[in-house]
Amino acid sequence: MLLGAIADDLTGATDLALMLSREGMRTIQTIGVPKTDLDLSDVDAVVVALKSRTNPAAEAVAMSLEALSFLQTAGAKQFLFKYCSTFDSSPAGNIGPVTEALMQALGTDLTIVCPAFPANGRTIYKGHLFVGDQLLSDSPMRNHPLTPMTDSSLVRLMADQSQLKVGLVTRETVGQGASAVAQAFEAARGRGEQALVVDALTDADLRVIGEAAAGLTLITGGSGIALGLPENFRRAGRLRPTGDTLAFSAPAGRAMILAGSCSEATRGQIRTATEAGVPTLKLDPIAIAEGHFRVEEALSWALAQSARAPLIYSSAEPEEVKAAQAALGRDSAGSLIEQFLAETALGLKAAGVRRLIVAGGETSGAVVGALAPDALFIGPEIDPGVPWTLTLGQTEPMALALKSGNFGAPDFFLKAWDILP
Numbered sequence: 001m002l003l004g005a006i007a008d009d010l011t012g013a014t015d016l017a018l019m020l021s022r023e024g025m026r027t028i029q030t031i032g033v034p035k036t037d038l039d040l041s042d043v044d045a046v047v048v049a050l051k052s053r054t055n056p057a058a059e060a061v062a063m064s065l066e067a068l069s070f071l072q073t074a075g076a077k078q079f080l081f082k083y084c085s086t087f088d089s090s091p092a093g094n095i096g097p098v099t100e101a102l103m104q105a106l107g108t109d110l111t112i113v114c115p116a117f118p119a120n121g122r123t124i125y126k127g128h129l130f131v132g133d134q135l136l137s138d139s140p141m142r143n144h145p146l147t148p149m150t151d152s153s154l155v156r157l158m159a160d161q162s163q164l165k166v167g168l169v170t171r172e173t174v175g176q177g178a179s180a181v182a183q184a185f186e187a188a189r190g191r192g193e194q195a196l197v198v199d200a201l202t203d204a205d206l207r208v209i210g211e212a213a214a215g216l217t218l219i220t221g222g223s224g225i226a227l228g229l230p231e232n233f234r235r236a237g238r239l240r241p242t243g244d245t246l247a248f249s250a251p252a253g254r255a256m257i258l259a260g261s262c263s264e265a266t267r268g269q270i271r272t273a274t275e276a277g278v279p280t281l282k283l284d285p286i287a288i289a290e291g292h293f294r295v296e297e298a299l300s301w302a303l304a305q306s307a308r309a310p311l312i313y314s315s316a317e318p319e320e321v322k323a324a325q326a327a328l329g330r331d332s333a334g335s336l337i338e339q340f341l342a343e344t345a346l347g348l349k350a351a352g353v354r355r356l357i358v359a360g361g362e363t364s365g366a367v368v369g370a371l372a373p374d375a376l377f378i379g380p381e382i383d384p385g386v387p388w389t390l391t392l393g394q395t396e397p398m399a400l401a402l403k404s405g406n407f408g409a410p411d412f413f414l415k416a417w418d419i420l421p
């Protein structure tokens with residue numbers, strides 16, 4: 001075991017596991033800290049998927065430290081704390097506190113902060129996070145139901161969320177290559193800086209930063225920061241030249257889509273699917289809260305459809321989300337829908353659904369929590385960051401595609417089925 005990662009949500013963990021396996025590391029993704037003993041003898045990297053993104057900082061810290069201790073026992077040499085490429089965090093913020101706690105537990109005085117993911121339009125320049133052509137704070141992320149982001153300065157966000165002394169390594173330095181970046185790390189260490197935001201505009205930048213980070217015990221960022229890490233182990237003679245691909249075959253059975261993400265991308269995917277004739281059922285949080293619509297009704301609707309993969313969604317425009325939150329409370333509205341979709345997933349599985357797409361990070365966390373596999377195998381990639389996966393440790397395995405809200409092309413809900421082996 002070389003690399004141990006802690007991801008603050010499930011779809012992010014999948015995205016990271018996919019990145020590592022694409023770069024030739026045999027990677028397992030666990031759902032939380034595994035309760036049973038997993039055979040890690042053939043494994044190069046383990047990604048522990050937590051559901052800590054929106055938890056209060058103290059809880060997120062405790063969960064992350066437990067994951068760290070599992071990864072240390074498993075023999076990891078380097079550690080990665082993975083959060084969202086849009087730095088999603090609750091207003092009180094737990095990325096800072098978790099980073100600080102992990103640094104302390106590992107006895108390290110310097111880490112980096114780099115959520116860039118250029119393939120999905122997330123770039124960092126002068127310490128500011130961009131989503132496509134917009135600053136994070138001008139992007140649709142300002143309307144996220146749970147983690148609205150209204151500041152784009154990662155330096156400021158990190159300093160606000162922690163006691164750490166935060167510094168910046170700019171694109172100019174990254175452009176000069178890995179040794180310049182490594183020198184910048186040492187210079188910052190000399191100034192007493194502890195968390196360095198690092199600019200990155202391209203995957204090539206991320207590989208440079210990854211190479212420069214070979215000597216860091218702890219790295220923090222999005223999945224993109226993992227791009228350059230496998231090569232470090234290979235250079236050091238610890239990782240085989242090419243990875244073995246894992247055999248993947250999806251179980252036969254009915255297919256279904258559940259969406260709890262209210263992101264623009266997911267809403268667009270729902271529109272595209274609807275226009276293509278996919279049968280849809282839209283959930284109303286208030287009707288659910290008042291007991292006027294129950295899981296059994298969603299299940300009987302789903303099972304009555306003859307189409308290839310019907311869609312149940314709660315996704316709504318920002319005004320509708322605000323109205324539901326005003327009526328029910330922000331967190332209660334979120335957990336009500338998450339629980340509804342999780343119970344629906346269990347019911348669907350019991351009724352023979354074996355292929356399931358779930359849209360939304362928190363939503364996927366709730367669904368997988370209910371289905372409770374020990375771990376996920378990474379299969380073929382549907383769109384950047386979203387693979388099909390196979391549940392492990394279950395008598396009736398399922399093919400799951402867990403899509404972070406923002407990810408995927410408009411026709412995601414249509415084309416995903418076509419690449420399933």
Ligand code: ADP
Nearest residue numbers: 145261263314324334337338360361362363405
């Ligand atoms: P994303 O990956 O887009 O961030 P998540 O599933 O992580 O999606 O977060 C979306 C949150 O919004 C979930 O907690 C979900 O339950 C909640 N939600 C979904 N639909 C509604 C709605 N109509 N009104 C209020 N909250 C909603």
